[in-house]
Every structure is written in structure tokens, then in C-alpha cells.
Amino acid sequence: MESSPFELKTYLQSKQLQVNNRLLLSLPPAVSSRIADAMRYSVLAGGKRLRPVLCLAAAEAVGGCSDIAIDTSVAIELIHTYSLIHDDLPAMDDDALRRGKPTCHVAYDEATAILTGDALLTLAFQMLASQECAADVPADRRLQIIHAVATAAGYEGMIGGQMADIDSESSRIGLSRLEQLHLMKTGALIKAAVTTGGILGGGTSEQIRHLHKYAQNIGLAFQIIDDILNVEGDPALLGKAVGTDEEKKKSTYPALLGLAESRKLAADRVKEALKALEYFDKKADPLRAIAKYVIDRKS
């Protein structure tokens, strides 16, 4: 059996291009209004597009075509971008730089940034419910997808995690509480990206179960590396400030475990993620490569 090594870089570039093209189409025209302008500014500022790429790769891993998941993947990126805009606000993390550019409230103003986040969150659901989104998938399945994405993004998921994160500032929390917090704050939406991709790709419930385990583990690995990069990352590569967690006395993996132990924990999580993929054939190679990329990344 012939097998060429999987080229993550080419794969990422091709998927990122597809995602960026679709994102562009999903946004209002630049000239229409201040809110449209700010929506475009934040969404088109770049970014790894990790969540949409995971969604597309999951659809492929179960043997489906990634095209069916493109709108859903883009809606999830809109939700991710809105959460960054709101998290960066002065009342929250008060960050001035994101993806190498001034954050939305710095480039515009606070009121515009709040409304722009609101608009992107709302647009995500408008997209998910539009006729074009996953048109070949039965409508009741599509309702399930919307429900899963909303649940992951809501008070039981991402928003609940962000609230708990703010609550935990200036107070030391334990490792299990930290893990629980990150499973909500970062993990829930990553999990939604992977599992909805699998569902749209026509995955069996057994396949979805394994994808779920994969996503849970890379979500945590991703967050641990995020914490590590906030200590020793290069701000120029990251496109945002470093050292901010320590300033705010945040409970992070490096703060609780030290850098070496944190790195080991992230590597263990990636191993677990790869184990969950043993169930799949080489169509899951992109997911495998992304898992390794998550801990090797510099940005």
C-alpha cells in the first residue's frame, strides 16, 4: 500500500483559504455602516482558523466531504471572534492587541466593540439557520447542530467558563477546578467544532464518541500551551501581549505546575487525542497532524 506523508502546512493553507473566502461572503459589505466595518475588521484580522479547520477535518475523518460543513465551521469562527472581542474589553481582560492589530474597542470604541461582538454571535445563528447551510442535511439534524453550538457557546460552556475565569482572578484555584474551567471556556466550542463536523460528515455515533474524546483532549492541550505561551511566547509571533496572566495573578497551568510539568501534561493530552483516533483510517490524518501542531505551535 502506497502512502505519502501527510503535509499539514499545505492542508492548513488550503482549508484556511476556503474558510476565509466563506467568512468574507458571510460578512456585510464594508461600505454599509460602522457596525459592518467593525465586524469585517475583527473577523478578517487573521487568526489560525483552528476551530473551522477542525470542523472540516472531522467531516473528512468520518468519510464525508468537508464542503457540507463549511458554513457551520464559519459560524463557529464567528462565535470565536465575538468571544475574543468581548473578552478583550476593558471591563474584562482589557487587552489592546489581538492577532497583531489593535483590539476592536481600541480601533473603534467600547460601544462599537460590544455591538460588534453581539452582531457576530447573532450572525452565526443566522448562518446556521439559513437555507444554504448544510442544505443536503435533514432539517431536524440541522436543528440539533444549532442546539449543540448554542449549548457549547452559552452559560454551560464558553460564557460560563469565561465568567469562572474572571471569578478566579487573584485567587488560587486547584488543578481540577482549572481543568473544569478550561473544558468550558475553550474546550466546549472546540468540541462542538469537531463533533458537528463529524455529524455533518455522516459519522456513526461510535465515530462521534471517539471524535468527542479527541476534541476534549486537544482542547485541554491547546489551553495548556496557551498558558505556556503567555509565559515564554514571542509577542511578535503571537500578535498579543505576554506575561498578562502573571500580572493578573491568574491561576494557570504554569503557575500551578511549572513549565516543564505543564508541557508534559499537554503532551499526555495529545497522546490521548491520538489514541482516540486509532479507531479511524488515514482520512483522520489531518486531525492527527493538528493534534501534534497544537503543542508545537509558537503562536
Add this chain to the structure above:
Amino acid sequence: MESSPFELKTYLQSKQLQVNNRLLLSLPPAVSSRIADAMRYSVLAGGKRLRPVLCLAAAEAVGGCSDIAIDTSVAIELIHTYSLIHDDLPAMDDDALRRGKPTCHVAYDEATAILTGDALLTLAFQMLASQECAADVPADRRLQIIHAVATAAGYEGMIGGQMADIDSESSRIGLSRLEQLHLMKTGALIKAAVTTGGILGGGTSEQIRHLHKYAQNIGLAFQIIDDILNVEGDPALLGKAVGTDEEKKKSTYPALLGLAESRKLAADRVKEALKALEYFDKKADPLRAIAKYVIDRKS
């Protein structure tokens, strides 16, 4: 033909009770977290529940049962409440009082208020996509409802209107621009409440067309009266401060036309709304009574 006069007060009380009971069930338990607590605080602070009642009344007007629209009506009220929380923020209207109680950012803090708004908006779509919501309605029709609500709430509707409203502060805009702004800011969600109610109730496209015209007109009448109450209303009855529009030099109907002319304009709008209802039988009496209530209200 015997006909008893329609009792709006009793009708409103009964529908408000139904809406409030369902709202209570839609919210997370009070004890679960800070975000849950703040969500409950803002949603359960009272309010006229005008949008959900309109949604239920529209379902009845077309001959349907209002029960089928209850979850959709409640989701729309969650969206309305989120918009109030964000509009009240210091970076926006900076209001300290809402529904007679401290606004969310005063009772909690700004970060919590931003996240609480986000959580209610997300919960609305989680509800709309849940299995229980309008379970007897075909899934593709339910997707259309979600799409209509998201479009009304988004940058082309409510959020776009709020952005334009902020943009217009300290600068005089003309009457047609003011009307356009309010059709987006207040009108879009009211229209969505009425038309989705009609659709869920099984209305014909001709009926929906008339409901649309009704909603457009009472939406504007509602906003004109809101502007008038900000000039001469009783803060104790309103549960919020008055005179704030003039302080901010906002372009409003009274500022552009004077009070008497504004009142006449609102009355004309209600007449138009009632004309749109001539197409319906007495099952539309609640909608008729609500149209009159909109201009007689003191709060």
C-alpha cells in the same frame, strides 16, 4: 351575534403569567453560578412582556393555539432582555435603573453584565433549536423561524439600529432617518415576534402579510410613545429615568416634531395597524387591544 367586550387586562395577565412561567423554566437554577444568578436577575426583574404576548396573540389571530408559540415568544423576550442589559452599559446609554431596579452592571459589574447579555442571546437560540420548541412544526419551518429571529436581532435589524442610534447622538437627523433607525432598533424584533407567531399558528401568506403591516405600525407607535414618555413620563411608573434623551441631545420624535405632533403621529400609526387587522375576525381582538394599549400606556 353575541359578543362580549374584549378584556385586555385579563388577557395580558394570563399571557404574562404563561410567559413568566416558561421564562423561569428556561433559566439556569439560581444556585449554580454567578452568571446564572445575573441571568435570572435581569430576566425576572419584570417587564411588560410585550413581544412574547404579541407573538402568542398573533398565533391566535390566525386561528392557531398560542401554546405552539410559547417557546419562541420566550426566546424573543430573552433577546429583548439581553439588548436592554447591553444598551444600559456605561459605554452605551449608561443607565442605572431598569424596570425599577438597578441595571445589571450596577447590581453586579460590567464584565458580568456583558457576559449575561451574551448568555441570554445564546440561550435564546439554544431554546429555538431545542427539541421541545414548537415540536409539532416541521423542522424546516423551525429553521426559517430561527433565521427570521436572528436576522431581526442582528446587524440588519436591532443591533444595526442601536449602532445608528449611538452614531446619531449629538447630531440632528431628519424624520425619515429617525423612522428608519427605529424600524431597525425596535421595529425589527417586534415584527419578528408578530410574524413568527403568525407562522407558528399556521397563518397563510396573506395573513402574514397583514400581520407584518400591523407590526410595522405598532412598532413605530411604540417607539414614538417611548420618546414621549422620556419627556413627560413618571419615572416611578416607568421604572427608569426620564429626560435622558434631551440630556444626550438625542434626535427623538418630540425633539423633531414637538409633543402634540408626535402624539398625532403615534395615533395615526395605530389607526394603520388597526386597518391591517380588518382582514381578521374577532380572534385578532387581542392584537387590536394591544395596539390601543401601546399609545395609552404610562409605562
